[in-house]
Amino acid sequence: MKTLRWALLLVVSFSLSVTAQNWLDAQNRLPLIPEDTLYVRSSEILKRASLGFTGLMADAYWINTTLYFGEKFQQQRLTGERFDVRSLELLKPMLELVTELDPRHVAAYRFGGFFLQYDNPAEAINFIQRGIRNNPNEWRLYQDLGFTLWRAGRFRDAAGAYLRGSQTPGAPAWLKPMAATLLAKGGDVETARQMFQRLYEESDDGFVRQVCEEQLLLLQQQ
DSSP, X not given: OHXXXXXXHHHHHHHHHHHHHHHHHHTTSOOOOOGGGSOOSOHHHHHHHHTTOXXXXXXXXXXXXXXXXXXXXXXXXXXXXXXXXXXXXXXXHHHHHHHHHOTTOHHHXXXXXXXXXXXXXXXXXXXXXXXXXXXXXXHHHHHHHHXXXXXXXXXXXXXXXXXXXXXXXXXXXXXXXHHHHHHHHTTOHHHHHHHHHHHHHHOOOHHHHHHHHHHHHHHHTO
């Protein structure tokens, strides 16, 4: 059994290294990924196959998810299309698979919360709330929940999310004033600028930062 586990670990590690190299290559060209091989639909099957290395398996599928998203994102941009998350049919099930394998995968919750709202805000809100239940002390998830609720026009609920986030360990001082701003100003242009600017500064995901930067440029023109 130990021999089998080490063999599996070596295979998964090799797959991770290859996938990571593909991600680096993808910065200069579009990856060619057959959609029917991007993921296995059952997290239970993967959990059994991982022989206890579910975190490692989740990381492998997270890299695969970003590759899939990056390919679709670049395809739409290169053809001049408006970015449409609805064309990424595999995004939500892939993100769910990652977070079922590793409920503490904060990056996947944050990524999903930001982009799923462009297709279905209610699903995005539920996805982030699940992330908060599994990671109750991660203040960035409260920020993301507040941002998604704000985009949905639920300003009071958004303020509540920011206020709860301000009470978590290590939360930045600006979260609490942001809650007050949402209650006072709701959806005005200056509030929108603050929301996108804060998310741009706090996110370490390149796709999220790019979308925020584009939104900030649009707001400057108003």
